Structure formats: C-alpha cells, structure tokens
Amino acid sequence: DAKTTQPPSMDCAEGRAANLPCNHSTISGNEYVYWYRQIHSQGPQYIIHGLKNNETNEMASLIITEDRKSSTLILPHATLRDTAVYYCIVRVAMNQGGKLIFGQGTELSVKP
C-alpha cells in the first residue's frame, strides 16, 4: 500500500467548505484512494473512494489530481458534527486480507 501524508490538524468555520488534503506520491496505477473518518470515541466510518475521476456522494466530494499523487476530500458545508479525525488510505480495490492501515490522519475541528 502506498504511503500517505496528511496534515495533523485543521480548523474550519461552520457552514464553510472543509478541504482536507492528502499526498500519496508513490501511488500505483491500480490503487484507489479511500477516506474514512472517526468521530471521537466512535468506530471509523467509510466516506468515499476513487481511482482517478472525481467522486461525489451524499457525504463528501473527492478530488484526485491528474497525476494521482494527491487528493482532497471536500465537505461542502461543514457542521459541528463533522469534527473528527479523517484518514486517507491508499489501497488496491480488490485484495486479500482486507487490512486497512490507518495512519495518524487529520484532526478536523469545525468551529462555530
């Protein structure tokens, strides 16, 4: 699995867009970018994933650069409930073992 680098913490004002970056410069062609988040004391929650095209679902949007070496998770209208640690994980889509490697992630604080 390719290594990812995320800022340790970020702040965002409530109602504004939260843009969380992730660098994955060693990503290979068959690896996807996955995002999870963990709200304090709860189990991680899957958010979104993508290969090379931008993706959007009801929770967030994922923008992957053309060279695929970095990506940005966008929460379009952050709320206080979005305060959490966000994990960027790079992994092949179909694999054996299902072992997700959670790094340190980005601690997002949404402030009123």
Added chain:
Amino acid sequence: NAGVTQTPKFQVLKTGQSMTLQCAQDMNHNSMYWYRQDPGMGLRLIYYSASEGTTDKGEVPNGYNVSRLNKREFSLRLESAAPSQTSVYFCASSVLAAYNEQFFGPGTRLTVL
C-alpha cells in the same frame, strides 16, 4: 438494521484474567475484523476472518485468539490479559475481504490493571 454490534462497551480486568469480546453483524457480510486502537494512534488489525470457517492473523495477533462462530458472529478472546492490552477494540465487517469498505462497531473500551 443494527449494523455491527459489540459487547461489552466497557470492561476492567486484572492482569491474568481472561475474557471474550463479542461482535455481531446483521448485514450478511462475509468478512469480519478485529482492530485495536491505542491512545493517539491509528487502528491496528489483530485478526480477520475472510469468510465463515476461516481466520487469519493481522498485524498484532499475539495474546489474542478468535472464533468465527457463524456468519454473523466473530469473537475475540484474551486468555491472560496484560496491561499492554489496555485499548479500545473495534470490530468491523465487509461484504468480502477484498472490499475496502468496512463497517465498524462502536468499540469496547478495555482496561487491564
């Protein structure tokens, strides 16, 4: 659907005691996982079960055993608890082991004195 449920929510053990953490899912998923999370750290995989009847070691299996009781249930046993096993334990499930979309339970907070 309850999703993934775990019992107990909290547990305090003395060194050397044993206990079993229970996990159940009602999503008809084939694969189940046990992770631990230590303070300020990411999750680490202890054991997983790709399908009913199979189990495999993850990153940190020492000191633990697992049982895939049926398709719904996957238990984690500590035979002789040690203070180093103080952690939050999360169970997760996925449709298949090959899929990276995993659904997590609420966790069990274990303290070993």
